[in-house]
Amino acid sequence: MNFKFGFAAALIAASFLSTTAASAKTFVYCSEGSPEGFDPGLYTAGTTFDASAHPVYNRLLEFKPGTTQPEAALAESWDISKDGTVYTFKLRPNVKFQTTDFFTPTRTLTADDVIFSIGRQIDEKSAWNKYISGGTWEYADGMGFPKLIKSIEKVDDLTVKITLNRPEAPFLANLAMPFASILSKEYADSLEKAGKKEQLNQNPVGTGPFSFVAYQQDAVIRFKKNADYWGTAPKIDDLVFAITTDAAVRYQKLKAGECHLMPYPNAADVKSMKADPNLKVLEQEGLNIAYLAYNTTQAPFDKPEVRIALNKAINKKAIVDSVFQGMAAPATNPIPPTMWSYSKETKDDTYDLDAAKKMLADAGVKDLSMKIWAMPVSRPYMLNARRAAEIMQDDFAKIGVKVEIVSYEWAEYLQRSKDKNRDGAAILGWTGDNGDPDNFLDTLLGCDAVGGNNRAQWCNKEFDELVKKAKVTSDQAERTKLYEQAQLVFKKQAPWATIDHSLAVVPMAKGVTGFTQSPLGDFTFEAVDIAE
Amino acid sequence: MADTAKTQPVTSAALRRQMLAEFWFYFSENRGAVIGLFVFIALVIIAVLAPVIAPHSPFQQYREFVLLPPAWLAGGNTSYLLGTDPVGRDILSRLIYGAQYSLFIGLFVTTLSLTGGILVGLIAGYYRGWIDTVIMRLMDIILAFPSLLLALVLVAILGPSLTNGMIAIALTLQPHFVRLTRAAVMAEKSRDYVTAARLAGANPLRLMFRTILPNCTAPLIVQATLSFSNAILDAAALGFLGMGAQPPAPEWGTMLAEAREFILRAWWVVTFPGLAILITVLAINLMGDGLRDALDPKMKRS
Secondary structure, X not given: OOHHXXXXXXXXXXXXXXXXXXXXXXXXXXXXXXXXXXXXXXXXXXXXHHHOOOOOOOOOEEEOOOOXXXXXXXXXXXXXOOOOOEEEEXXXXXXXXXXXXXXXXXXXXXXXXXXXXXXXXXXXXXXXXXXXXXXXXXHHHHOOHHHHEEEEEEEEOOEEEEEEOOOOOOXXXXXXOHHHOOOOHHHHHHHHHHOOHHHHHOOOOOOOOEEEEEEXXXXXXXXXXXXXXXOOOOOXXXXXXXXXXXXXXXXXXXXXXOXXXXXXXXXXXXXXXXXXXXXXXXXXXXXXXXXXXXXXXXXXXXXXXXXXXXXXXXXXXXXXXXXXXXXXXXXXOOOOOOOOOOOOOOOOOOOOXXXXXXXXXXXXXXXXXXXXXXXXXXXXXXXXXHHHHHHHHHHHHHOOOEEEEXXXXXXXXXXXXXXXXXXXXXXXXXXXXXXXXXXXXXXXXXXXXXXXXXXXXXXXXXXXXXHHHHHXXXXXXXXXXXXXXXXXXXXXXXXXXXXXXXXXXXXXXXXXXXXXXXXXXXXXXXXXXXXX | OHHHHHXXXXXXXXXXXXXXXXXXXXXXXXXXXXXXXXXXXXXXXXHHOXXXXXXXXXXXXXXXXXXXXXXXXXXXXXXXXXXXXXXXXXXXXXXXXXXXXXXXXXHHHHXXXXXXXXXXXXXXXXXXXXXXXXXXXXXXXXXXXXXXXXXXXXXHHXXXXXXXXHHHHHHHHHHHHHHHHHHHHHHHHOOHHHHHHHHOOOOHHHHHHHHHHHHHHHXXXXXXXXXXXXXXXXXXXXXXXXXXXXXXOOOHHHHHHHHHHHOOOOHHHHHHHHHHHHHHHHHHHHHHHHHHHHHOHHHOOO
């Protein structure tokens, strides 16, 4: 195409846009990266889910916007058997799949679609189990679905029965996660017949608020409003993901009005974003925690008094200010405040060097020298672990504790920090998957996780019994109580120094309304609108 | 000529003095080299006198003065001339102490790779044959890797620390010295004075180290100065990638890496360590240029 033609086309497009601007609203989101694919079951990255699971698909249950509470979506209601192993879902009737250039559905959502979508992830014999070479059902495997789910059966067209091998309280929350998105079996069958199975991962068809139009690798993804959406229809007509990997460039584009909303700004830029009159900035505590895990099997860190003394010597405010420029909140509990069952009873160890010194002396610890492991990479929950470690090093020196900072390459770091005989306390963190406290408390601090995710190597009977009991209890009020108690035990025993919960910051143009920040870090646009 | 002819018995001290004078004559003709030399001397003085000169401790964190701009900007504070970093440490003091690290790294790495290179190169050049083939192929393999990549791999295996970083860099710089020494030794070995020494009964060790080596030093000195600046750069790069000096060491590359995110908001945290690296490396390279002019007989115009 020559330049002149391009220019003419642009002119025509511009005039076309100006005449139709009132009727067609285009929302541009400067996303942070390319999706790995469009079949959410295969992947684990939030970037992929933002471009596939959230606009295109729905799940049986979905998280209520702004919370981690699962609520009815494609399943209208459900029933759990007394022993907690049989889940019967009643599907919403007349849910239409999207009509696109590449597929026209002839039927509405049925139990077959649910069985297909989840079944292929756990049944190795399914024709769709290995349809992408090298693809694995990472999330379903990580959640233990193949072992947990005994069977998925169709009762009638709108009723599905899932039988588990054992009771599992977080199961409903798991089903609300992106990997459990419901795909169209009819579409899959037509692709199989045409011998183009891999298209399922490239041209998605679902029941969600937006239907897929086109994807240009590393540049742009286009969606348009799904006119037949079963829920509240989206207020925007076109949704565009402008893929921009550099945070500074995203900020420039937002400032220039080239996009309406961007994720993950640089911490150092947030201050100037807040000062910009054309932008507004939303903030929320992310579903994460950064912590310093002592090795509780080694002297003198096996004594809770010593750990608490050290906790008292950590100036969390200085860390939050210096590492996050204020884009984080000091942490008290091992779970973030946006999560249900967060205990307000626990008291944080206040920063008090004199008290810390005295406690150490009382515990009979003198001339202590220790190592602090600092992660080499920047994660949402800890942007710069070395700087945090330097601040701790300085404070610990004031109470007479000598600190050496060590670091390894990231994969090596994760591996070596699991070692039961690890020398030193390790800085690490966690971002929640499904908003269930079990995902933090048992995964990171339970006895089963010693030598694995339990970097403190901490096995406390009282704590472990509480969280194990909560895991098999279905009543949420009951579970809340158990988790609150567990947090009190945690704080008394102090296997970690809880450092911070980082804030998720979302800058957007002033005219954007209706965007709700998800504590899980998802970006969804079904409710957004833009003022002209 | 007439003068030297008159003072017939030239003492070795006088000869050395005369060589030095000649060296300085050629060296000082290169203006850049002289400037480089002075900057380098200034750096050495700063590094040695760091505890006296530095206004603050490089490790002291002044939490109430975080990310203070340089003194001449609005909001600056004269007691922190170049401002403070994200945890409130004085940047000037850290740069001054950083000079110690950089010079030490340069010295250590150059010494290590120079000694190693000379030993291996001498053996390869003197004995030739299969020893030579084995050694040179080994050096070719090392040379085939991009030097920073090789250093990164080595550090990843040994564990990140300044010592390991220096050893890794020394190893990557090694082949240059080996090749230079070997080439010089091969050229010198066939000269008459070597044959004469051998006929006089000198053993191979004496031949290698006393007879041949002193005549190969000129290119090695030049290469050593260039390696010196290379080592500083590579160590800074390793530090930048988080594989070199570990915090809170005020090593320049590490300082640069720690401050990267502030490039738009607080330029001084990034700029000054970068400038320090630039000035040091430039000075040493200029000096190396002058040395080559003065030592390489092919470059002499007289």
